[in-house]
Amino acid sequence: MSETREIKVKINDKWVTGSAGLNTTLLRFLRDNGFTEVKKGCAEGECGACTVLFDGKAITSCLVLALQVDGREVVTVRRTDDRLLEALKEAFVSHGASQCGFCMPGTIMTARWLLVENPKPNRDEIRDALSGNLCRCTGYKKIVDAIEYVSGDL
Amino acid sequence: MASIYKKAGSLDEALELKVRYGASGVFISGGTDLLVDIRNDSLKSEPGAIIDISDLDEINYIRQEDSQISIGAVTTISDIQKSSIVRNGALILFKACQKCANPLIKNIATLGGNLINASPAADMATPLLALGALVVLKSVSGERVMPLEEFFSGVKRTNHGNNELLTELRFNETQGKRCEFLKMGQRDGTSIAIVSLSLLFDMVEGVLKDDLKLALGSVAPIPLRAYRTEDALRGVEPSLGNIKQAGNILEDEVNPISDVRGSAEYRREMSAVLLQMAFQNLGYGLS
Numbered sequence: 001m002s003e004t005r006e007i008k009v010k011i012n013d014k015w016v017t018g019s020a021g022l023n024t025t026l027l028r029f030l031r032d033n034g035f036t037e038v039k040k041g042c043a044e045g046e047c048g049a050c051t052v053l054f055d056g057k058a059i060t061s062c063l064v065l066a067l068q069v070d071g072r073e074v075v076t077v078r079r080t081d082d083r084l085l086e087a088l089k090e091a092f093v094s095h096g097a098s099q100c101g102f103c104m105p106g107t108i109m110t111a112r113w114l115l116v117e118n119p120k121p122n123r124d125e126i127r128d129a130l131s132g133n134l135c136r137c138t139g140y141k142k143i144v145d146a147i148e149y150v151s152g153d154l
Numbered sequence: 155m156a157s158i159y160k161k162a163g164s165l166d167e168a169l170e171l172k173v174r175y176g177a178s179g180v181f182i183s184g185g186t187d188l189l190v191d192i193r194n195d196s197l198k199s200e201p202g203a204i205i206d207i208s209d210l211d212e213i214n215y216i217r218q219e220d221s222q223i224s225i226g227a228v229t230t231i232s233d234i235q236k237s238s239i240v241r242n243g244a245l246i247l248f249k250a251c252q253k254c255a256n257p258l259i260k261n262i263a264t265l266g267g268n269l270i271n272a273s274p275a276a277d278m279a280t281p282l283l284a285l286g287a288l289v290v291l292k293s294v295s296g297e298r299v300m301p302l303e304e305f306f307s308g309v310k311r312t313n314h315g316n317n318e319l320l321t322e323l324r325f326n327e328t329q330g331k332r333c334e335f336l337k338m339g340q341r342d343g344t345s346i347a348i349v350s351l352s353l354l355f356d357m358v359e360g361v362l363k364d365d366l367k368l369a370l371g372s373v374a375p376i377p378l379r380a381y382r383t384e385d386a387l388r389g390v391e392p393s394l395g396n397i398k399q400a401g402n403i404l405e406d407e408v409n410p411i412s413d414v415r416g417s418a419e420y421r422r423e424m425s426a427v428l429l430q431m432a433f434q435n436l437g438y439g440l441s
Binding site: 003005022025044045046051054057058059060062063064065067110114128129131132133 | 157158159161182184185186189190192193194204206208232255256257258259261262342343344
């Protein structure tokens with residue numbers, strides 16, 4: 001029998017308690033606990049749809065065991081009291097950076113991480129940061145435009 | 155699936171847990187390989203315990219003492235890429251970090267994990283082979299140090315004991331040497347190499363010095379040091395003719411397979427092409 005235990009994860013500044021087993025990924029834990037804005041794409045680290053911030057770093061939540069996140073902090077795109085995150089969401093809308101929208105929750109979290117690491121990235125650095133987030137609609141130009149726009153205000 | 159998850163609070167505890175669970179105890183740090191195996195149900199045997207070493211600061215560091223650089227096994231690829239010690243003293247490793255996976259993976263994937271997984275395509279393997287790196291293995295009974303070349307024993311297989319944990323990679327700085335890391339994949343981000351190549355050398359009086367090192371990924375069961383090709387390049391001028399001649403030897407020296415990413419024949423030819431490109435990117439063998 002596989003072990004299942006209660007874990008506590010601080011998600012968007014609130015502690016969430018839930019059960020996790022040895023094959024529960026952080027992605028699964030988030031979605032099972034109502035954070036369905038975190039999308040499941042490939043589930044093997046290729047597409048970036050499930051990107052969240054884990055202790056401040058953008059990571060693919062499909063490749064992390066939920067048990068490893070016990071007691072730690074996760075931020076998803078749903079958080080609303082983060083000014084940089086809100087600025088990015090607005091810029092993605094105003095620049096038409098989203099079409100079907102499936103990749104957006106992940107792409108925006110990568111952008112949020114990038115602009116903390118490197119507040120003034122050039123377009124190549126933005127594209128490099130986004131190399132783990134696949135978007136099959138936009139061709140990336142408008143995504144890069146939106147991130148560049150937000151970095152201009154930093 | 156495994157029955158127990160244990161987070162090790164110290165390196166000693168991790169080593170003791172490994173003794174307790176033996177071969178069925180599996181270490182996890184970044185998890186970027188293990189989680190894919192769990193998802194695909196492709197582990198050779200079901201682990202009895204997952205021992206989490208990701209929080210062990212004791213094996214998370216990048217240090218330099220005199221000319222020796224050492225990197226703890228659970229240091230992430232992102233941290234290595236950002237390190238000024240690595241950038242100044244081991245440029246080839248920095249270049250490989252740039253081409254490895256994507257930032258989301260690099261933020262959790264670790265150096266030790268990339269090596270212990272022992273994929274023939276491991277991006278961290280060839281720069282470290284070129285650097286002549288040593289691996290440090292620890293267990294409750296002590297420490298062993300071996301050259302990285304002796305560490306790999308086959309596809310996804312390494313020469314470490316059941317109770318041993320890979321804790322550190324160490325190598326001498328190579329400040330001032332010329333180096334190139336090239337990776338041919340199906341796209342720039344997140345791809346597994348079809349062929350990768352690390353080249354490190356110095357020049358003296360117009361010829362290549364004897365300490366030239368060449369290593370290739372995805373062209374043999376293990377990340378490959380190309381000794382015969384190195385021999386052909388030592389002491390000669392890096393002219394286009396000499397590089398092409400060495401490329402012919404390299405095509406013979408590599409031992410690739412055909413798979414979903416490329417045929418053996420293609421990999422053989424591309425090995426020589428990458429060798430030429432590596433020299434040319436550094437301004438040698440242009441005509």
